[in-house]
Amino acid sequence: MELHQLYKKEGRPYKERLALLDRYPNLVTLRDDLFLERITLFNLLGEYERAKTLLASRQFKPWEGGEGKVSRQYTICQLELAKKSILQNEPQQALSLLEAIDYYPHNLGEGKLITMEQNDIHYYKGLVYRLLGREEEAKVYFYKATEGADEPQQALFYNDPQPDKIFYQGLAWHELGDPGRAEQRFQCLIDHGKLFIDKPFKIDYFAVSLPDMDIWEENLDDKNKIHCLYVMGLGYLGNGDRALAMDYFAQVRQLDPNHQGSQAIMHSFLGETSLKN
Structure with missing residues (x-):
């Protein structure tokens, strides 16, 4: 190990x-x-x-x-x-x-967990029901995909809200014909990343076990930088700036080749298939 x-x-x-x-x-x-x-x-x-x-x-x-x-x-x-x-x-x-x-x-x-946010799952269920021609059910799931926390935070523990859920909130608002609310979600991701990327990060306390049983100590400032680059990439992707989004995701993967969130987003939304390190 x-x-x-x-x-x-x-x-x-x-x-x-x-x-x-x-x-x-x-x-x-x-x-x-x-x-x-x-x-x-x-x-x-x-x-x-x-x-x-x-x-x-x-x-x-x-x-x-x-x-x-x-x-x-x-x-x-x-x-x-x-x-x-x-x-x-x-x-x-x-x-x-x-x-x-x-x-x-x-x-x-x-x-x-009952608190587990599933914006991505609801969003894709909405797409599926739309493909099946079941528009009312599609709208139900798109609305479900808009729910939950609308301010990103660093997700250190398994039960912390994941920042990409806000990205899917924005996509769902687009599907529901409300680009204004969609843009609000994407912009808050960008603003959060810009605000916190250079700020020192520390854990004040924990109520569940730490997420990794690593032998070597993690650099929390590096983890924070990866988080901020990732959320900014999500925000720019949502706002249609694919080139800038790709640049941020590439930086994430350079710092952490095992970042599954950025890998999935790049593959699904940017057509990037050469992600195997």
Whole structure:
């Protein structure tokens, strides 16, 4: 685990890290955290079906520092497969994949928090229902996608609101024919990033376990910079400045090649397919 974390911090290629884990299959099978690292690598490589199969094959148990991690990889592979189905004009298949995120399977070892924001899931459900010609249901989900916190914050813990949810609020307002409210959401992301990117960041307290069991201490100022670059990229993308958005996301991925949020956005909205480090 320690060597894999070192490779991860050094930004080693996904396939190199996967090869390391594959050299020790018995050890990886014994440990939930290593097994999940392998699943995460398949998601990063765009092999979502394989990630989905591996997730379904194991009974995970809760561990300190692992809260929200298994369910996150489950959500990522389900959502990305749903997007693929939408592009292939298979809305019913996409809907089934999205509905499977409503309740986590028991084998993930954790349930869904009642406070979990699902703006992205609701947004894509809205698109699917529109493709199916069920406009009233589409509007219901687009309105659901506009709900929740409308001010971004640094998401250090698994139960913190994620900044990309505000991006999907803006997209949903566009689908509902309200570009003014959409622009407000996108602009608040830009303003937040500009305001906090150079400010020192520290954790005053925590009420749940820290999100990573890292051997090496994290530089919180670097994490804050990545967060601010990411939210500004989302804001500029929403406002139609694709070139500037791409520049911010590229900076995010240079600082953190394992940033799954920027990878998904670049692939889905900017047509960037060469994301494998």
